[in-house]
Amino acid sequence: MLSSISSTVKNEIELKYIRDELRQYCIRLGFKNDTIRDIISSFDELVINVFKHTFSTVVIDIKPWLYEKQINGIEIKVKDNGVGIKDIQKIINFEEEGNIENITGINYVMNHSSQLIISPNPYIDENTPSGLQIIFKKSFKSDFNKSRPKRSSKNKFKLEYYSKSHPKKGESYNGDAIFIRDRKEEFVVAVIDGLGHGEKASTSSKEAVNILRQHKTVTFENIINKLHNHLTKFVGCQMFLAKIDKINDIIKYVSIGNVQGYLLSKDDNIALPTKRGVIGQNIPKIKEKKYQIRNDCIMIIHTDGISKSWERQYDFDALVKMTPLSIVEGIHGKYIHDYDDSSIIVVKYLSYIK
Ligand SMILES: [Mn+2]
Numbered sequence: 453m454l455s456s457i458s459s460t461v462k463n464e465i466e467l468k469y470i471r472d473e474l475r476q477y478c479i480r481l482g483f484k485n486d487t488i489r490d491i492i493s494s495f496d497e498l499v500i501n502v503f504k505h506t507f508s509t510v511v512i513d514i515k516p517w518l519y520e521k522q523i524n525g526i527e528i529k530v531k532d533n534g535v536g537i538k539d540i541q542k543i544i545n546f547e548e549e550g551n552i553e554n555i556t557g558i559n560y561v562m563n564h565s566s567q568l569i570i571s572p573n574p575y576i577d578e579n580t581p582s583g584l585q586i587i588f589k590k591s592f593k594s595d596f597n598k599s600r601p602k603r604s605s606k607n608k609f610k611l612e613y614y615s616k617s618h619p620k621k622g623e624s625y626n627g628d629a630i631f632i633r634d635r636k637e638e639f640v641v642a643v644i645d646g647l648g649h650g651e652k653a654s655t656s657s658k659e660a661v662n663i664l665r666q667h668k669t670v671t672f673e674n675i676i677n678k679l680h681n682h683l684t685k686f687v688g689c690q691m692f693l694a695k696i697d698k699i700n701d702i703i704k705y706v707s708i709g710n711v712q713g714y715l716l717s718k719d720d721n722i723a724l725p726t727k728r729g730v731i732g733q734n735i736p737k738i739k740e741k742k743y744q745i746r747n748d749c750i751m752i753i754h755t756d757g758i759s760k761s762w763e764r765q766y767d768f769d770a771l772v773k774m775t776p777l778s779i780v781e782g783i784h785g786k787y788i789h790d791y792d793d794s795s796i797i798v799v800k801y802l803s804y805i806k
Contacts, residue, residue, distance in 0.1 A: 453523070454480060456515035467499055470512060474528075477514055481526055483592065490564040491526065491590050497561050498530045498586055506532040506584070517589050525566065525591035532584050558775070566591040569612055570777050608803050609701060609745065611639055614776035615797035620649055620757065621790050627653025628755050628795040631664045639696040640664075641797055643711050645755040647687040647730060649793050656686040656732065672706045672740040680735050688732025692724075692753045696801065701745040706738055710756040716768045717749040723760075748772065748802045752779075757794030759787040776800055 457477060459470050474495060478488040502510045510530060517527040562568050567589040613634070619626040627646040633639070644660050646653030663679050670678070672693060683689060690709025697704070707713060707726035715722045727736040750771050762783045771779055776798040788794040 454516055456513060458514075459512045461499065461510045461512060464500075464503075467496075471495065474514060478526060481516060481523070481592075483526070483590075487590065487592075491528075494561045494564045494588055494590075495528060495530075498528075498588060501558075502530055502532050502584070502586075508533040517591065519591075525589060528588045528590075530586045530588070558778075561588065565589060567610075568775075569610075570614065570775050609698070609748075609801050610803075611696065611698060611799065611801050612776050613639075613641075613797060613799040614780045615641075615795070616780050616784050617795035618784070618788070618793065620793050623649060623793070625649070625651045625654035626793055627657060628757065628793040629654075629657035629661050630795050630797055631661045632797070633664075633668075637697070637699050639698060639799070640694070641753065641799065642691055642693045643713075643753045643755060643795055643797060645690045645709065645711050645757075645793070645795070647689060647732075652687045653689075653793070656683060656689050659683060659686055660689050660691065660731070672704065673738040676706065676708070676731065676735060676738045679731050683732025686732055688730040690729075690755075691731055692726070694751065694753065696751075696799070701801075703743040703745060703751065704740045705743075706740045708735060711753065712756070712760065713751065713753040714763075715743060715749055715751055716771065717747050718768055719747075721763065721768070745801060750779075751799040751801065752783075752796070753799075754783070754796040755792070755794060757789050757792035758783065758796055759789060762787045772800075772802065 454477065457473055461467050461470055471492060475488060475492060478491055483491065499510050499512070510532060513529040515527050516523045517525040565588050567587070569587040570584070613632070615630045615632065617626060617628050617630050627649040629644045629646070631640070631642040631644065642660070642664055644657045646655070646657035659682060660679055663682055664675065667675055667678060675693070679691075690711050692705065692707045692711035692713045694703060694705040694713065696702070703715070705713060705724060707724060708729045708731055709726065712726065713724040715724060724741070729736045750768065766779070774782070779798045780796055784794065784796055
């Protein structure tokens with residue numbers, strides 16, 4: 453099998469070399485000329501945009517795309533060096549009320565990919581995702597997504613997410629925090645609002661993240677009790693904690709305080725119920741809620757630093773067409789309250805077969 457190519461690119465001259473290597477790689481994999489052109493243009497689009505907007509070097513990994521132990525095409529991973537993209541709106545032109553037609557560069561790449569996954573770079577720090585990672589996959593069959601045989605319910609869904617957490621205007625400490633653990637079989641997320649804001653709130657949230665990081669396989673009840681006991685020494689926090697079992701397609705969650713979670717699907721927009729309380733001060737009886745995923749759904753969780761009125765602007769059909777990143781930027785760009793820290797995560801759990 454072809455070995456993978458890894459390269460760090462600093463400027464457009466270096467990009468030219470890796471582009472030539474990519475072309476050779478595509479030929480050796482057996483792609484047709486037309487498809488190779490599409491792959492190269494998409495690659496250029498991705499790398500140049502990451503250059504332009506992160507002012508950082510770009511890390512590139514190219515390898516065969518394996519699907520059910522067969523080489524199905526090519527997989528190209530493009531990462532920045534951890535700085536992330538500040539004005540992502542400029543790239544995807546989100547100012548136009550989330551109009552997908554205006555997402556020119558990304559739209560081009562989307563149209564020419566079999567799969568495109570945009571996510572925070574998980575290799576920097578799983579708790580404070582800062583960098584950006586884009587995975588572009590192209591299969592030999594141009595209609596891979598449509599022709600793919602229907603599989604059993606297992607692994608029918610794919611999970612994509614993006615998150616953002618910011619201190620309030622003029623504040624250097626962020627009282628909010630987002631914890632993410634993305635594993636093959638399970639995805640765990642906690643959106644945390646440390647009580648008040650400033651340094652004390654920030655310490656409290658960070659302590660909560662540390663506890664979550666240390667305990668990988670305990671029940672919700674157990675972990676909330678651990679958090680509660682530990683946070684009595686601090687100001688405490690409110691939290692939405694969710695776990696997606698990717699094998700059985702089940703979402704479990706528990707929410708204490710003002711962090712709101714939503715589950716959106718074709719038939720329903722559900723604001724998930726929360727219980728009053730503050731972890732570290734007074735917690736309610738913990739009973740995790742369970743939700744069996746049968747259809748495509750999108751989970752959005754945010755702290756009260758973001759107004760709930762975003763719901764009026766976005767319906768499920770619009771959200772399905774948008775990347776998690778553009779949803780996050782769209783809501784965060786428009787619905788934050790100046791008086792509070794703000795955090796949001798968007799998790800898309802959509803079926804492969806469209
Ligand atoms: Mn808050």
